Amino acid sequence: MDTGTTAFMLCCIIGLTLMIPGLALFYGGMVSVKSSTNMMMMTFGAAALVGVLWVLFGFSMTFGTSYGGFVGSFTEFAGMTNLTEPMTTVAGLPVSLFSLFQALFAAITVALISGAVADRMKFGAWMGFAALWAVLVYFPVAHWVFAFDGVVTEDSVGGWIANRLGALDFAGGTAVHINAGAAALAVAIVLGKSRNFGQLRKPHNVPLTLLGAGLLWAGWYAFNGGSALSAGNSAAIVMVTTFVATCAATLAWIAVERFKDGHVTGVGAASGAITGLVAITPACGAVTPVGAIILGAVAGAVCVYAVGLKERFGYDDSLDVVGVHLVGGIIGTLLIGLLASETMPNATNGLFYGGGIDQLGKQAVAAAAVMAYSFAVAFAIAFVLKKTVGIRISPDDEEKGIDAAFHREASYEIQPA
Numbered sequence: 248m249d250t251g252t253t254a255f256m257l258c259c260i261i262g263l264t265l266m267i268p269g270l271a272l273f274y275g276g277m278v279s280v281k282s283s284t285n286m287m288m289m290t291f292g293a294a295a296l297v298g299v300l301w302v303l304f305g306f307s308m309t310f311g312t313s314y315g316g317f318v319g320s321f322t323e324f325a326g327m328t329n330l331t332e333p334m335t336t337v338a339g340l341p342v343s344l345f346s347l348f349q350a351l352f353a354a355i356t357v358a359l360i361s362g363a364v365a366d367r368m369k370f371g372a373w374m375g376f377a378a379l380w381a382v383l384v385y386f387p388v389a390h391w392v393f394a395f396d397g398v399v400t401e402d403s404v405g406g407w408i409a410n411r412l413g414a415l416d417f418a419g420g421t422a423v424h425i426n427a428g429a430a431a432l433a434v435a436i437v438l439g440k441s442r443n444f445g446q447l448r449k450p451h452n453v454p455l456t457l458l459g460a461g462l463l464w465a466g467w468y469a470f471n472g473g474s475a476l477s478a479g480n481s482a483a484i485v486m487v488t489t490f491v492a493t494c495a496a497t498l499a500w501i502a503v504e505r506f507k508d509g510h511v512t513g514v515g516a517a518s519g520a521i522t523g524l525v526a527i528t529p530a531c532g533a534v535t536p537v538g539a540i541i542l543g544a545v546a547g548a549v550c551v552y553a554v555g556l557k558e559r560f561g562y563d564d565s566l567d568v569v570g571v572h573l574v575g576g577i578i579g580t581l582l583i584g585l586l587a588s589e590t591m592p593n594a595t596n597g598l599f600y601g602g603g604i605d606q607l608g609k610q611a612v613a614a615a616a617v618m619a620y621s622f623a624v625a626f627a628i629a630f631v632l633k634k635t636v637g638i639r640i641s642p643d644d645e646e647k648g649i650d651a652a653f654h655r656e657a658s659y660e661i662q663p664a
Contacts, residue, residue: 248339248341249340253339253340253344255473255478256340256473256476258469259473260347260351262466262468262470263352263473264351264466265465265466266355266462266463266466267290267358268459269459269460269465270358270359270463271286271287272287273456273459273460273463273517273521274289274361274362274365274566275455275459275658276450276451276453276456277448277456277514277566280452280648281648281649281651282365283452283650283658284656284657284658285370286365289358289364290361292370293358293373293377296357296377296381297353297354297377300378300382301346302350303326304325305353305381305382305386306324306327306349306350307319307321307322307325308382308386308387308390309349309389309394310346310390310394310398310403310405311399311403312400312402313390313403313404313405315407316391316404316407317406318386318390319386319390319394319405327346330346330399337399338477339477349393352419352423353381353386355423356422356423357377357380357381358377359423359427359431359568360377360427360431360434360568361373363434363435364431364435364438365441366565366645366649367438367439367441367442367639367645368640369640370654372637375636376434376638380625384621384624384625385422385426388426388621389422390405391408391409391422392406392408392409392419392421392613393422394406395409395410408421408613408616412609412612412613413609414609414613415530415532415533415587415606415610416529416613417485417531417532417592417593418470418471418529419470419528420529420580421576421613422617423528424525424528424529424572424579425577425580425617425618425621426621428573428574429617429621430622430625431564431569431572431573432568433622433625433626434625434626434629435564435565435569436562437626437633437638438563438633440563441563441565442646444563454513456513456514457516457517459517460516460517460518463520463524467489467493467528468486468489470528471528471531475532481592484532485531485532487536488527488535488538489524489527489531491536491540492524492530492539492540492542492543493520493527494523495540495541495543495544496519496520496522496526496544496546496547496550497516498519498544498547499519499543499544499545499551500519500548501515501516501519503547503548504551507551507552518567519547519550521571522571523547525576525579526543526546526575526578526579527543527579528579529576529579529580529583530580530586532591533586533588533591533595534582534588534591535586535591538586541582541586545582546575546578549578553569553570553571553574554567555570556570557569576614580614581607581610581611581614582597583595584608584611585598586600587602587606589602640652
């Protein structure tokens with residue numbers, strides 16, 4: 248057991264946990280004051296629910312011995328009862344610590360989807376959707392991407408993307424961002440448009456959104472750097488590419504925003520930063536620092552326009568999960584095939600470095616497979632919930648505000664002077 252790496256991963260887990268309030272603040276500041284508490288509760292509720300499911304059988308489904316490369320054994324590590332022995336390790340780490348690190352990935356991924364349903368989805372229906380999507384989509388897809396052969400036990404067989412296809416995804420561009428973005432699109436379509444769709448959405452608290460983005464940025468070093476599973480050079484390089492891609496995306500977003508709209512906004516800067524973080528997630532171990540600047544700039548510039556797709560096609564992705572996470576995840580995943588350099592931890596050359604087009608094809612297959620599977624299953628889950636328990640709050644409750652209608656508490660108590 249490597250005590251130095253174990254200490255490093257313990258710190259990464261703290262950083263990942265800070266992403267939970269970071270996401271809650273980021274989303275909570277962007278919605279109206281009438282639904283801010285509900286928006287933040289969706290993040291905390293999803294994280295709590297997925298954490299329990301992960302221990303019961305989620306870790307086993309993700310990292311257990313594979314059924315045909317599609318999903319891991321439901322029972323092999325159920326309850327994690329056989330993973331608490333001191334000598335059970337993954338890459339020199341206690342396997343229980345590795346499991347906790349991956350549990351936070353699962354919790355954050357599910358919570359990301361909630362941004363597409365702001366102001367109008369019943370909290371109980373959201374929790375039901377979160378549970379079903381985690382079991383039917385996230386755990387299998389994470390198995391495809393993260394479960395390498397022999398990762399937990401020497402003879403364990405892992406997922407098809409990681410081991411058979413050979414697509415690169417250092418920290419979850421497919422399993423996290425494309426996965427959540429495709430699901431967000433599906434549930435937004437089933438849920439329908441909010442009563443104010445098409446009007447300019449006014450964030451009720453821009454400082455909260457910027458604070459949330461800052462916490463997410465800090466936690467993302469743990470998200471990406473911790474995926475190296477070692478306190479060494481790979482983790483250091485990954486943190487550098489994560490930083491510089493985020494800087495480039497922020498600059499690109501606000502530059503395009505200034506050109507397109509004539510002004511620069513705080514929400515735009517926050518969105519640009521998150522776009523860069525999303526795009527670099529799969530590529531942080533594949534591209535050079537200069538490649539990271541290019542990748543971040545492309546993602547920041549493109550996603551400014553991608554968030555406008557909802558008006559063109561008529562789906563109400565309230566907080567731009569599709570425009571940022573789905574599109575940004577696709578950009579980062581595909582650009583690996585062009586910008587990857589064998590001098591980086593993934594040790595693979597993309598097209599621009601003489602590696603040919605083969606890697607780009609692998610990246611495209613992985614992105615398309617995850618997007619199609621997540622969208623189809625998420626749509627089915629949301630549709631069944633809509634036809635059975637109902638998922639949409641009433642027009643009166645939407646007008647009054649979901650905080651007052653369902654939580655019986657306001658985000659702020661404003662006393663008269």
